[in-house]
């Protein structure tokens with residue numbers, strides 16, 4: 001499998017349980033300049049809700065990935081470029097690390113050519129995903145760096161995801177994770193809300209993920225974060 005995410009700087013994550021900003025369409029989201037769409041949410045997810053958003057985004061040419069939170073919501077859709085399946089490294093409940101994955105493999109014929117895991121470290125204890133997974137969010141930059149190294153070197157993960165869902169995280173944590181990785185791609189998500197917040201995290205993470213902003217503020221705000229992420233990469237490339 002190729003690794004398209006190695007070329008990305010920015011992802012919009014659409015939660016099928018939430019609406020778009022007033023007056024906006026999925027076409028508007030696809031025109032923000034983001035590199036990919038990830039369709040996924042934590043709470044109250046169903047296959048139908050997933051299907052509806054995937055259908056709506058299918059005709060645009062932005063790469064489209066589903067991020068299923070459990071086997072019951074996986075959608076088989078030809079417009080999908082693939083599946084990015086979370087596995088939570090610091091989950092207290094093993095179901096989120098390997099349990100759901102085992103059930104999925106047991107009950108379906110997984111297309112591995114189109115499936116990649118994202119090795120999550122969840123860092124915001126107040127996020128619903130932290131509660132759901134019983135994550136131990138008390139992690140120092142060194143801890144997160146060690147998780148990142150374990151994921152890449154021991155488990156061969158291609159994507160490490162530092163997740164602060166809902167709040168802007170600690171750039172030192174993201175920097176530590178970035179320094180620990182050799183070739184894996186580092187995703188950062190949480191609280192990205194404007195040009196500067198995107199730029200700050202994109203100075204360390206390979207890819208910044210924008211979630212709530214698209215639903216709460218809309219596409220103009222998302223476009224600013226795309227610019228922030230792209231400018232961070234441009235500056236980094238120029239200084240080499």
Ligand code: 1GP
Pocket residue numbers: 013163164165166167188189190191192209210211212213
């Ligand atoms: C959530 O990392 C994403 O899984 C994005 O977080 O909603 O805080 O932007 P936000």
